[in-house]
Amino acid sequence: MSDKQNANTCDGQQREQSGQHKQNQQGGQSGQSSHSQQREQGGKQxxxxxxxxxxxxxWVATKNHLGLFVALVLSTLGFGGFQTYGNPFVMGLIVDRVSSSPVPPDQVFQVFGPYIAALVLINVCGQTCSKLQDYTLWKLEIAVNYDLAxxxxxxxxxxxxxxxxxxxxGTLVSQTSKFMSAYNQLVEAMVHPFLPVTGSIIYVCVLLGPRVPVYVCVLLVLLAVYASVSYIMYKRILHLNEKAAxxxxxxxxxxSDAVTNILSVKTYGREDYERALFDAANKEVVARDSKRMRSSLARGIITACLAVVIMSVVTVFISGGNAWFGITAxxxxxxxxxxxxxxxxxxxxxxxxxxxxxxFGDASGMTVVLDEPRLVADVDDAxxxxxxxxxIDFERIGFSYDDGGVQTSVFHDFDLHIPAGQxxxxxxxxxxxxxxxxKLLLRLVDIQEGRILVDGQxxxxxxxxxxxxxxxxxxxxxxxxxxxxxxxxxYGRPDATIDQIREAARQANALEFIEKLPQGFxxxxxxxxxxxxxxxxQRIVIARAMLADCPILVLDEATSALDSESEALxxxxxxxxxxxxxxxxVAHRLSTVANLDRIVVLGDGGVVEDGTHDQxxxxxxxxxxxxxxxSGAFFGE
Incomplete structure (x- = not known):
């Protein structure tokens, strides 16, 4: 991963830092920020x-199912060996036997019986390997996809x-889906054609090497040239696939952005605007895919020419093989x-x-995500x-965030003690x-200096x-x-009974409207x-908090967006x-905190004022x- 950026957070611009000091967040695509200007992952290097x-x-996921993987490799090689090379080998022996001398009709089975038995056995073994290949491939993809997900x-x-x-x-969901399907593509490409090609080279060397060693050497040289050219061209266009992905x-x-915010799109009549953004992104997909297609076709034409050369060489050998080298039919x-x-x-x-x-292009996005360090992580002995x-105690807290290269200090040497129950x-x-x-208390963000204690921990x-x-x-x-x-x-207490859920809803003033719904809870x-x-x-969220029954409560502007009747409830x-x-x-409207036990006024990186409302x-x-x-008041005594 080549790009680095700070990931500190504060208020509406949540940029985080890891551990007790600043860390840089690394990742090729961590700069995604706007509709049509998401950063592509990494550079060519x-x-x-x-x-x-x-x-x-x-490989980490495949190792968990190594038996299936090995069985897939062996069954694939076995299928190709038996079906593709075993059958022609026995047929070659039959042709040689037929060419050597005529066989009387009454001795056909006596002479060719072993060959017939060999062909039957080869085909039984080949078909068995074929079905084992189907099973292991399917089973491996299912098992590994579960682990990858x-x-x-x-x-x-x-x-x-x-x-x-x-x-x-939506991009993260798409990357996850592509990451899983890319594994299937790789395994299926391994099963066909790469494993069969590897097996073919081995079988040709074993079966033809002792008979026509010169031909085998020439063939291997041509195949090496073919493979080298294919690989070089593959490396050259690899980046095109990543860009397409x-x-x-x-x-x-x-x-995803347009669908998630469809209400805003419709109420502002911005369907055409969103269509234009989507169309621009769609045209970029077409352009990238078209460039990838042209490069792939060019590579295909070159390798096809090499295939013609190989077949021309074998034609020459076959035509003069018997006359020049005494090769049998x-x-x-x-x-x-x-x-x-x-x-x-x-x-x-x-x-x-x-x-x-x-x-690899499809998987690259999620690979970068998996390589991202966790900015807020548990210590080893947590x-x-x-x-x-x-x-709750905030002791000598220091926290700042970096936004666009500008360092902004939020807290410096900040102290605050909140007694239990206050x-x-x-x-x-x-x-x-x-x-x-x-956020610091919840460790959604990590401080750079000081410490936060809950009951001394x-x-x-x-x-x-x-x-x-x-x-x-x-x-x-x-x-x-x-x-x-x-x-x-x-959600905060999954084992709760329906009676406990109803009671939490009642205390949150949500039971009445829930029971009026056609399907209720x-x-x-x-x-x-x-x-x-x-x-x-909001009342459902409050019912969730009541049911969770946590000893500490954090309210962040919990009533700021409500109408008067809803706010009262x-x-x-x-x-x-x-x-x-x-x-x-946390409140902007002071009426929401006027009757609390204590009010803390924050500013200039610390506590500006501290006391009751009247004080x-x-x-x-x-x-x-x-x-x-x-004016107004919120919580009564």
Whole structure:
């Protein structure tokens, strides 16, 4: 991977860093950012590395099913050996026997019986190998595809938020699908033509070498020239396949982006605009594929000419073989049959290399993703977080992010102590670091200096899953899966009973509207919950948090996008949710935090003010100025 970029994150521009210090995120396509200007992966100098890495990942998955792989190789070689070379060899012996002297009719079976038995046995073994080849190929592809899909899913699900922020979701899905199908293409290209070609060379040397060594040497030289020319041309056009795959990924990204935001497209009447973007990406696919096609055809023409040369040489040998070298008729039959067969197989090398090209191009995107370092990773000796009280300490925190080469400091020597069970509001101007602080707590971002403690345990030393399973996070945008309402509520606690799900929905003021739906808790919410209103989605997310029953709660602008009626219901549900928990509430609207236990005003990389609502208003500082521009109250005592 040749491109490097920082991946630090803050607020709306989530750029992350790894461990306790800055790291550069490496990856050929990590700069994807806009509709039609996604960066192509790597330069020409990086392509061999990507190809080798692709083979590495494929071999890792194949090793788990090594028996199937070995059986596939042996059955493929056996099928070609028996059917393609065994039959002509026995027929050559029969021709020699017929040519040597006439056979009386009553001695046909006596003379040719062994040959007939050999042919029957050869064909039985050949057909057995054929069916074993079909079975092992199919079984291997199914088994390895399962492992590759798991590998890709684990890599994507464990990557940082900035990784996903900088990529189209549709492109990642497309790359995963292509990564799996590329393996099938490679294996099938190995089965035909590369393994048969390898077997043919071995069989020709073994069967014809003792009979016509000069011919075999000449044939091997010609075949070596053929293979060398094919490989050189293959290397020259490898980058065309990667570019074609990149264009296909961009096209998938454009389609995904338009479909995901279809409401905006329609309400703004921008169908033509999106069509133009899609058409531009589609034309790029056509251009890349056309260039690849022309190069492949040119390679095919050159290799076809070499095949004609090979057949011309064998014709000369067969014509004068008996007169010049005393070659028997049966051997001449074998020479022609074997050479014709191997020439046809070598002719398929062109299409086989084309499939290799396409496969490596298709797989390159996901290979780069798999090679991406995890910017936020568990340490080797990470232990599960155990929360007994829920106190939180930010100690001498230092955090900054790099955006376009410009370093921006968010926190410097930042300290904040939140006692267990305290409800704390975070306020301040945009860019003060309110949301960033919650991301640091959840380890969606890693700090560069200092440490964060939960009940005295450093969050950098505990497992990420145990940390996040102890913190219920309610974002501004309700995050729902395209699943049933019951499944969405139970997401934080999959073993919950339907009665527990109903109770959580009741406490979140969601039970009434859910029961009015035709399918109740079995109602499918649609992608990202599109079938429900904003207030309904938010109450389902709150019900999820209630059912998870975490000791720590983080609310990030949880009511900012709701109408008055929905806001009242959500506020009431949130008040119940915060009861008895350590709660951090991020808010722009100060009415949402006015009656919390404590309000912390952030700014200039640290804490500007800290106190209750009444204390801060009386102090007449930043909070009082902001409060003077707003009115109302949110949480009651």
């Amino acid at each position: 990086a392509r061999p590395s990507v190809t080798r890495r692709t083979l590495h990942y494929y 798991t590998m890709a899913f684990d890599a994507l699900s464990n990557q940082s938020m900035s990784f996903h922020t900088n990529r189209f979701g 990149t264009a296909q990924n961009n096209l998938s990204g454009e389609l 049966g051997t001449l039959v074998m020479m022609f049959t074997y050479t014709y067969t191997i020439t046809i197989q070598f002719n398929f090398i062109n299409s086989g290399l084309q499939r290799f090209n396409r496969a 232990t599960p977080l155990v929360v007994r009280e829920g106190s 409800r704390v509001g975070l306020v301040g101007m945009s860019g003060a670091g309110k949301t960033t602080l919650t 450093d969050v950098a030393r505990v497992t990420q899953q145990s940390l996040r399973r102890n913190i219920a996070y309610v974002p501004q945008e309700s995050l729902l899966f395209h699943r049933s309402i019951a499944e969405n509520i139970a 079995d109602t499918i919410t649609g992608e990202r919950g599109i079938k429900l209103s904003g207030g309904q989605r 959500v506020q009431d549900a949130l008040a119940r949710l915060m009861s008895g928990r350590t709660a951090i509430v 801060l208003v009386e102090a007449g500082g930043t909070y009082a100025h902001l409060w003077g521009r707003q």
